[in-house]
Amino acid sequence: MSLIKDEDEKRRDYILQKDKTTKRTGGFVAVMLILLTSAVIISGLVFKWF
Numbered sequence: 001m002s003l004i005k006d007e008d009e010k011r012r013d014y015i016l017q018k019d020k021t022t023k024r025t026g027g028f029v030a031v032m033l034i035l036l037t038s039a040v041i042i043s044g045l046v047f048k049w050f
Contacts, residue, residue: 044050
């Protein structure tokens with residue numbers, strides 16, 4: 001079983017595919033995780049939890 005499938009590869013057993021949708025979704029998820037992490041850190045500093 002392959003984790004990532006190339007665009008021109010003829011396989012059915014893969015988890016992710018190398019295309020624009022997967023790259024955009026991965027970028028979106030990474031940005032949201034960074035924003036959420038920074039929001040938790042900033043709120044912890046503002047409310048003096050740390």
